[in-house]
Amino acid sequence: MIDRPNPRGSRALRAGFFRSRAVGKGGALAAALRVAPAWTLALALGSCANLGGTHEESRQQAEQRWDSVRGKIKLQLATESFNQGRLDEAAKQLAEAVALDPTLSECYLLRTRILLEKGEIASAAEALKTAVSNGASGAQTDYLAGVIAQRYGRFEEALNAYRLAADREPRQAHYTAAVAETLVALDRPAEALALIEERWTDFEHNATLRATAGQIHMLMGRYERAADAYREAVRIAPDDVTLQYQLGLALSMSEKYAEAVGVLAPLNVKRQDLPAYVLIALGRSYLGLARELEAVAVLRQATAASPDSPGAWSWLARAALTAGDLVTARQAAARAADLDRDTGDSRILLGYVCLRQGDRGAAIQALQSALARHPEDPLALELLNRARGGSARVRNTSAATMIRGSSPP
Numbered sequence: 469m470i471d472r473p474n475p476r477g478s479r480a481l482r483a484g485f486f487r488s489r490a491v492g493k494g495g496a497l498a499a500a501l502r503v504a505p506a507w508t509l510a511l512a513l514g515s516c517a518n519l520g521g522t523h524e525e526s527r528q529q530a531e532q533r534w535d536s537v538r539g540k541i542k543l544q545l546a547t548e549s550f551n552q553g554r555l556d557e558a559a560k561q562l563a564e565a566v567a568l569d570p571t572l573s574e575c576y577l578l579r580t581r582i583l584l585e586k587g588e589i590a591s592a593a594e595a596l597k598t599a600v601s602n603g604a605s606g607a608q609t610d611y612l613a614g615v616i617a618q619r620y621g622r623f624e625e626a627l628n629a630y631r632l633a634a635d636r637e638p639r640q641a642h643y644t645a646a647v648a649e650t651l652v653a654l655d656r657p658a659e660a661l662a663l664i665e666e667r668w669t670d671f672e673h674n675a676t677l678r679a680t681a682g683q684i685h686m687l688m689g690r691y692e693r694a695a696d697a698y699r700e701a702v703r704i705a706p707d708d709v710t711l712q713y714q715l716g717l718a719l720s721m722s723e724k725y726a727e728a729v730g731v732l733a734p735l736n737v738k739r740q741d742l743p744a745y746v747l748i749a750l751g752r753s754y755l756g757l758a759r760e761l762e763a764v765a766v767l768r769q770a771t772a773a774s775p776d777s778p779g780a781w782s783w784l785a786r787a788a789l790t791a792g793d794l795v796t797a798r799q800a801a802a803r804a805a806d807l808d809r810d811t812g813d814s815r816i817l818l819g820y821v822c823l824r825q826g827d828r829g830a831a832i833q834a835l836q837s838a839l840a841r842h843p844e845d846p847l848a849l850e851l852l853n854r855a856r857g858g859s860a861r862v863r864n865t866s867a868a869t870m871i872r873g874s875s876p877p
Contacts, residue, residue: 539569573604691722744774812838
């Protein structure tokens with residue numbers, strides 16, 4: 469989501485606008501705005517600035533001043549609509565603002581943001597060019613240029629633009645976060661973390677950089693450090709549900725299962741729309757605490773929320789296997805194998821479940837399919853050996869690997 473700073477209209481204009489709204493339908497100012505012709509009112513308001521010229525010139529100048537005021541008011545309304553997610557309404561109000569005063573560069577900056585939200589990148593780039601030609605400059609302009617470059621995959625260009633924005637307004641955390649995220653996209657995560665840690669104290673009460681640090685640690689497989697960063701972010705922004713999701717995931721991946729359940733289980737009670745990855749993290753945590761039935765129930769939710777997720781079905785198979793429900797385990801493992809076309813993990817799991825059921829033929833078929841993808845996989849080779857009548861049983865370590873899993877939700 470693109471950051472939405474406050475509109476740039478003057479403080480006096482915004483104050484006057486809100487005062488005019490506050491007087492209500494019965495106020496004298498509101499009545500004047502309804503009754504008096506726009507140019508007459510503007511002429512009266514601007515008479516002190518009239519230094520001469522014909523009456524017609526004065527009238528035209530007054531109309532222009534009034535149109536500029538109305539344009540800024542429309543821009544204010546459009547910005548409010550944009551901030552509330554009403555993009556179509558914002559675009560309509562913005563068009564009215566541009567018609568009233570085509571020279572307002574802020575209008576074209578807002579148009580750029582609206583078009584970016586709609587995914588119309590080429591049109592957003594044109595709108596930004598128009599903004600610059602009308603005098604737009606500064607951190608927001610640089611930031612939007614970075615967003616457009618990033619959408620086109622021009623990450624070095626985006627990095628330079630974000631750095632310009634951060635240099636112009638060093639107190640804006642989201643500009644620094646954009647620099648860090650782009651460094652990660654350029655496969656320079658160590659630089660990104662160094663930047664964030666350098667500015668950590670500068671943004672002591674800002675959750676954005678903490679969350680960005682958490683994301684980077686997760687990508688690097690540093691799950692405990694990610695959890696630490698997300699704890700800080702949640703402390704600063706306790707009502708941000710997405711941060712709670714990420715904290716729960718990091719805790720689950722770092723095998724702090726009890727704490728993960730403490731974060732995620734209340735959310736599952738309060739909300740009916742938890743994403744599948746959050747439900748998988750909760751199910752995995754229940755499984756790590758040997759609460760198999762709760763794990764099965766939550767992972768069924770995950771498969772309902774995301775029926776095409778091989779991870780959801782795979783974890784449901786593991787939980788059902790641990791709970792002794794081999795029928796559900798096989799159904800879930802088979803579904804995961806159908807969906808997982810890139811790795812052999814789900815097929816190994818299916819082969820193991822088939823072995824537990826005594827179906828050697830199905831186990832051999834699933835395991836050979838897994839080995840076709842990864843011929844040297846030791847667990848698949850061991851299970852295939854047993855399926856063909858080799859060893860009497862699967863080692864406990866192998867069974868534990870199947871149940872625990874090795875990949876993030």
